[in-house]
Amino acid sequence: MCGCDVLRKIAALASTFLLMTMTAGCWDALDIDKRAFVSVIGLDLLDTDSGDRVQVSLLIPTLGGAGGGGAGGGGGAGTPETMPAKVLVVEESGANVEEAVENMRAMVGGVLDFSTVQYVAIGKSVNPDDLVSAMHTLHFTRFIPMTPLMFATEQKVSDLFHAESPSGRGFTDTLDAIQAQSRIGLGHVHYPQSWEIMTSLVNKAGDIALTAIDRTDKGDELQAVGAAVYDGTKYAGLVGPIDALILYCVAHRRYPGGTYPFAYEGRELLMRIVGARTSVKANRGGDDVPSLTVGIRVNAALMDSGGYRLPLLNRKKLDELEQVAARDMEDRLGRLLERLQGWNSDAMRLYHEVRVRMPEMSYEDFKEVYPRVEVDFDVSVLLVRTGLLR
Amino acid sequence: MREPYLSWPEAAWLIVQYSVCANYLFMPQLLYSISGRLSWAVPIIAIPPAIAGAWAVYYLHTRFPGERLGQFLPRLVGRPLSIAIAGLYILFWIGGSVTNVTVFAHYLSDTILQFTPVTVLVATNMLIIVLVSLSGLKTLVRVNDALLFIVAPFLLFTWLWPFVASRLDFSNLLPVELSELTSDPLRVAMAAVTMYHGYLILLIAGPALNPSGLTALTAGALGTLLSVFVFLAFITMPLLAFGWPYANLLTYPAASFLEVVAPKTGLFPIRRFDFVLTVFFRYIMIVAAMSYFYSAAQTMSDLVSPAAKRMHPWFVVTLGIVLVMLSTLFKGIRTVMEFTSMWVILGASVAVMAPILALVAFLRPDAGHGR
Numbered sequence: 001m002c003g004c005d006v007l008r009k010i011a012a013l014a015s016t017f018l019l020m021t022m023t024a025g026c027w028d029a030l031d032i033d034k035r036a037f038v039s040v041i042g043l044d045l046l047d048t049d050s051g052d053r054v055q056v057s058l059l060i061p062t063l064g065g066a067g068g069g070g071a072g073g074g075g076g077a078g079t080p081e082t083m084p085a086k087v088l089v090v091e092e093s094g095a096n097v098e099e100a101v102e103n104m105r106a107m108v109g110g111v112l113d114f115s116t117v118q119y120v121a122i123g124k125s126v127n128p129d130d131l132v133s134a135m136h137t138l139h140f141t142r143f144i145p146m147t148p149l150m151f152a153t154e155q156k157v158s159d160l161f162h163a164e165s166p167s168g169r170g171f172t173d174t175l176d177a178i179q180a181q182s183r184i185g186l187g188h189v190h191y192p193q194s195w196e197i198m199t200s201l202v203n204k205a206g207d208i209a210l211t212a213i214d215r216t217d218k219g220d221e222l223q224a225v226g227a228a229v230y231d232g233t234k235y236a237g238l239v240g241p242i243d244a245l246i247l248y249c250v251a252h253r254r255y256p257g258g259t260y261p262f263a264y265e266g267r268e269l270l271m272r273i274v275g276a277r278t279s280v281k282a283n284r285g286g287d288d289v290p291s292l293t294v295g296i297r298v299n300a301a302l303m304d305s306g307g308y309r310l311p312l313l314n315r316k317k318l319d320e321l322e323q324v325a326a327r328d329m330e331d332r333l334g335r336l337l338e339r340l341q342g343w344n345s346d347a348m349r350l351y352h353e354v355r356v357r358m359p360e361m362s363y364e365d366f367k368e369v370y371p372r373v374e375v376d377f378d379v380s381v382l383l384v385r386t387g388l389l390r
Numbered sequence: 391m392r393e394p395y396l397s398w399p400e401a402a403w404l405i406v407q408y409s410v411c412a413n414y415l416f417m418p419q420l421l422y423s424i425s426g427r428l429s430w431a432v433p434i435i436a437i438p439p440a441i442a443g444a445w446a447v448y449y450l451h452t453r454f455p456g457e458r459l460g461q462f463l464p465r466l467v468g469r470p471l472s473i474a475i476a477g478l479y480i481l482f483w484i485g486g487s488v489t490n491v492t493v494f495a496h497y498l499s500d501t502i503l504q505f506t507p508v509t510v511l512v513a514t515n516m517l518i519i520v521l522v523s524l525s526g527l528k529t530l531v532r533v534n535d536a537l538l539f540i541v542a543p544f545l546l547f548t549w550l551w552p553f554v555a556s557r558l559d560f561s562n563l564l565p566v567e568l569s570e571l572t573s574d575p576l577r578v579a580m581a582a583v584t585m586y587h588g589y590l591i592l593l594i595a596g597p598a599l600n601p602s603g604l605t606a607l608t609a610g611a612l613g614t615l616l617s618v619f620v621f622l623a624f625i626t627m628p629l630l631a632f633g634w635p636y637a638n639l640l641t642y643p644a645a646s647f648l649e650v651v652a653p654k655t656g657l658f659p660i661r662r663f664d665f666v667l668t669v670f671f672r673y674i675m676i677v678a679a680m681s682y683f684y685s686a687a688q689t690m691s692d693l694v695s696p697a698a699k700r701m702h703p704w705f706v707v708t709l710g711i712v713l714v715m716l717s718t719l720f721k722g723i724r725t726v727m728e729f730t731s732m733w734v735i736l737g738a739s740v741a742v743m744a745p746i747l748a749l750v751a752f753l754r755p756d757a758g759h760g761r
Contacts, residue, residue, distance in 0.1 A: 008525075009529065012522070012525040013532060145649065147650060193650065195632070195650050198636060199632055199633050199636050202635065202636040202639065203562075203632075203633040203636050254556065353561075355564075356564045356565065359564070
């Protein structure tokens with residue numbers, strides 16, 4: 001009797017754990033070939049007779065291509081040349097994203113599965129309000145993860161999706177590669193996650209900057225041309241790659257860096273930033289216009305000695321170069337700020353500190369005085385020389 | 391004489407799960423809507439009433455050491471009043487069980503299992519709950535024990551990792567404006583009183599405590615204080631990551647927080663680490679829902695038949711079916727959230743009731759006799 005009791009308890013425990021694990025629910029299961037896994041979503045504005053409409057473009061890797069095999073799974077170790085990436089690009093417009101997606105369903109066999117979305121591309125013409133409402137819709141009703149990476153383009157998103165890499169590399173693989181190479185190159189490519197963008201747009205703690213990707217005739221047909229900066233949700237302008245690098249250093253406060261060129265004694269020098277930390281301090285200025293101090297600490301390695309013979313043991317020349325690089329960055333930051341103020345874009349996210357120091361000043365109030373805000377940039381560079389002996 | 395099989399650490403862990411349960415899915419949003427950016431202060435404000443409640447339950451336990459709520463209540467307040475008071479507790483527990491299961495079913499339906507009807511998800515979870523309840527409280531406790539080793543490391547990871555991943559921005563808690571707490575003081579007070587209701591499980595599990603007596607106070611206090619840490623994490627961290635007011639727009643802020651701070655995985659189709667965590671949180675939800683269900687069923691059974699050694703199996707099965715049917719009344723997560731607002735009122739009532747019952751027991755020293 002006692003043994004039977006123990007057996008019953010063991011059976012109860014075992015079946016409980018089994019049920020807890022196995023009965024997650026499996027209903028109307030769809031085979032994988034009946035699902036269209038979306039890997040990139042594009043948003044454009046379509047100007048029609050009946051008014052502006054949102055155009056949604058979906059990039060769907062198809063079976064048979066390398067992208068299809070991964071179903072947008074982030075790419076693998078490379079694509080065999082004999083098996084080029086195949087994708088299906090679906091475009092549809094609607095009064096809003098929901099309507100456009102509903103219209104799309106009839107065009108795609110099976111079910112549109114948004115759980116694998118990796119990137120969201122924003123066209124230059126997207127209406128500011130549409131951008132926010134589209135992101136809301138994507139986040140809250142279509143079961144899309146909050147972590148897809150975002151970028152902008154100056155062209156039509158759907159045109160961008162038709163880029164075909166001569167090497168057979170998939171679209172998302174190319175985007176991944178652009179960022180990976182940027183780290184060891186100019187470092188101006190950063191794809192924020194969509195929730196980070198929504199956080200900026202909704203919380204109004206500063207404006208956003210998105211890496212701009214355009215089509216090109218070279219390489220993999222895609223290139224990063226700089227950063228698209230916004231005034232709220234309105235596209236404000238484009239800054240070049242080097243400006244984008246230092247903009248990200250300030251905007252993200254911590255940035256892994258990239259390659260920064262500067263000149264000294266008629267020579268072009270390059271330093272590789274391996275890490276930049278930025279601290280922003282806000283103070284009350286005159287006429288209730290905040291004044292800010294932006295301090296940036298940069299750790300970098302001198303990539304090319306520019307023909308200098310740098311002594312191994314004497315840092316005198318490196319110390320000089322540190323100062324030159326720091327002043328160069330400060331000058332560039334000053335010029336960049338002027339441009340941003342001209343566009344009324346707080347892409348450096350200075351208001352993030354102002355809102356704490358001056359809580360009575362709203363984002364809208366700040367944007368009114370922003371063109372008159374004075375910022376003191378203080379850059380310090382710690383430079384080491386490359387090579388075995390540093 | 392019942393077998394005393396529940397040690398104080400086990401009881402404390404049970405109280406933590408009973409308090410946290412599906413609250414982590416709906417409590418952040420509920421608090422954000424009540425007290426805004428300063429919601430993180432509510433778990434701290436809620437500590438004193440919780441400790442008072444834990445003490446009250448301990449006092450009742452020492453006065454009626456071998457008895458459950460449904461057994462001692464008729465002698466304490468009389469038969470008619472005991473039905474009303476126990477009915478309040480039963481409503482709260484049934485509401486808790488249905489809410490837990492339904493909130494979680496909706497969450498799964500919104501994320502991982504989009505094609506499975508919510509009722510099916512509710513029914514599968516309820517099946518487990520009924521099975522464990524049929525096996526008895528000891529099985530529930532043992533299931534609860536086993537979960538410690540699975541859930542606790544993941545819980546710790548989810549709270550420590552964000553600090554490493556630099557996803558938290560403490561300036562999102564600023565500025566601190568006390569007016570946010572005072573804008574709707576009644577609802578803030580009710581949420582605070584309800585929040586740490588886990589010690590109420592001792593009204594049912596108390597007779598199994600080993601040893602009885604002070605163990606109830608130790609378990610109640612420790613379980614409540616551990617719950618403070620858990621609630622602080624679930625309510626504050628989404629604010630730190632998403633900022634204000636974006637955190638308030640999310641349907642499941644704590645779950646979204648897990649999603650955005652989780653380290654990336656390449657395990658297709660389990661691409662999102664938060665889905666793995668969801669499975670573990672499902673265990674917590676089931677333990678809590680089981681505890682609520684068991685408490686309600688046991689109290690009903692005790693009221694009808696105080697001397698019965700076990701609940702009648704068909705009664706348990708029928709109650710399970712009734713709860714599945716009740717869950718179909720919730721049309722979408724919004725309805726569930728509206729119900730949770732009412733459930734919080736019920737929770738505040740039963741939490742306040744515990745000290746009142748302790749006071750009555752103190753004023754009526756003869757009430758313990760006559761069993």
